[in-house]
Every structure is written in structure tokens, then in C-alpha cells.
Amino acid sequence: MRDVIDRILVSEEEIVKRSSELGKQISDDYRKTNETPLVVALLKGSVPFLAELIKHIDLDIQFDFMDVSSYQGTESIGDIRIDKDLDCSVKGLSILLVEDIVDTGRTLKEVTKLLMNKGAKDVKVVSLLDKPDRRVVEIEADYVGFEIPNEFVVGFGLDYDQKYRNLPYIGVLKPEVYK
Numbered sequence: 001m002r003d004v005i006d007r008i009l010v011s012e013e014e015i016v017k018r019s020s021e022l023g024k025q026i027s028d029d030y031r032k033t034n035e036t037p038l039v040v041a042l043l044k045g046s047v048p049f050l051a052e053l054i055k056h057i058d059l060d061i062q063f064d065f066m067d068v069s070s071y072q073g074t075e076s077i078g079d080i081r082i083d084k085d086l087d088c089s090v091k092g093l094s095i096l097l098v099e100d101i102v103d104t105g106r107t108l109k110e111v112t113k114l115l116m117n118k119g120a121k122d123v124k125v126v127s128l129l130d131k132p133d134r135r136v137v138e139i140e141a142d143y144v145g146f147e148i149p150n151e152f153v154v155g156f157g158l159d160y161d162q163k164y165r166n167l168p169y170i171g172v173l174k175p176e177v178y179k
């Protein structure tokens with residue numbers, strides 16, 4: 001499987017190290033405000049990053065999952081459709097949303113809006129990757145692992161046609177894989 005990768009952009013060691021730094025930073029920041037977030041991970045891409053990150057969050061957290069996809073035409077929820085909703089209520093809770101990548105920013109913007117409409121007290125975002133060059137809506141993650149250039153990447157949760165999510169690093173696919 002690894003022969004589909006042209007080059008490694010972020011190594012496994014770098015991801016593990018950065019996840020530990022982010023976990024510590026997040027723990028310190030929430031401790032300062034005496035809050036414990038509900039960690040909400042967006043399926044499926046964020047799962048490997050969630051698993052790495054939460055080992056380093058030294059707070060009494062709980063986590064839950066949501067699955068959304070792009071959708072046009074439902075005014076009540078904007079441009080996303082909820083494929084799997086949270087099991088628990090977010091009313092009055094501080095939410096830490098976990099993403100694998102912020103690209104156009106649309107997913108983040110809509111999910112943040114949705115959680116606030118459901119009564120969340122506040123929504124912060126941690127994303128493993130950020131592609132600022134691709135942004136079309138104004139939104140930034142509060143915590144970012146790595147800023148990357150505008151190239152299509154796979155691995156550590158990110159897929160091409162649902163494949164390569166289990167690669168332990170972030171890599172750029174060989175062009176022939178698309179053909």
C-alpha cells in the first residue's frame with residue numbers, strides 16, 4: 001500500500017510529538033478557565049488523530065462522534081446533512097471539535113453553527129492539518145497541528161476513495177493513483 005505515496009509530508013514521529021504538545025496546551029488552556037470540554041470528533045477522518053491526541057489531554061473529558069456530509073438545500077442546518085448525530089446533549093457545554101483537516105472551512109463553519117444552535121456554551125476546534133490557501137469561508141481552528149500546502153494528502157485518517165486512512169503518516173499520493 002505504501003508504494004502509492006510519492007513523498008511523506010508529515011512523519012509519524014512528528015504527528016506523535018505535535019499531538020502531545022497540542023494535548024498539553026489544550027489541558028493548560030481549559031484548566032485556566034476551570035472547564036472540561038466535551039470532545040466531539042467528526043467521522044471518519046479524525047479518528048486516528050483523536051486517539052493520539054486524547055492520550056495527552058490531562059482533563060476528565062468525555063468524547064462523542066458526529067458524521068456530516070455536504071448537502072445543499074436544507075435551510076435549517078445550512079449546507080450540511082447530519083449522517084450520525086451526537087449521543088449526548090451539548091446544552092451548556094464547552095465543545096472541543098476534533099478535525100483531521102480544515103480545507104475550504106465550510107464543514108467547520110456549519111458544524112460550529114449547528115452546535116451553538118443546539119445550545120453549546122462555546123466551540124473550540126483542534127485540527128491535525130490546515131490548508132489555509134484553500135479557505136473560502138472565514139474560520140480558523142484554535143489549535144493546528146501542521147499547516148500544509150495546497151496538495152491532496154492521505155494517511156493518518158485522510159482517505160482517497162475511502163482508502164489509505166491507515167497509513168501512519170501524512171503523504172502525497174502519486175499522480176498515477178488518480179488515473
Ligand SMILES: O=P(O)(O)OC[C@H]1O[C@H](OP(=O)(O)OP(=O)(O)O)[C@H](O)[C@@H]1O
Pocket residue numbers: 042043044045046068069070099100101102103104105106107108158159
Ligand atoms: O474544510 P472543508 O472543505 O469543509 O473540508 C474538510 C472536511 O472534509 C473532510 O471530510 P469528509 O467529508 O471527506 O469525510 P471523512 O472524514 O469521512 O473523510 C475532512 O475530514 C473535513 O471534515
Ligand SMILES: Nc1nc2[nH]cnc2c(=O)[nH]1
Pocket residue numbers: 101103151152153154158159160
Ligand atoms: N484526503 C483528503 N481529504 C481532504 N479534504 C480536504 N482536503 C483534503 C486532502 O488533502 N486530502
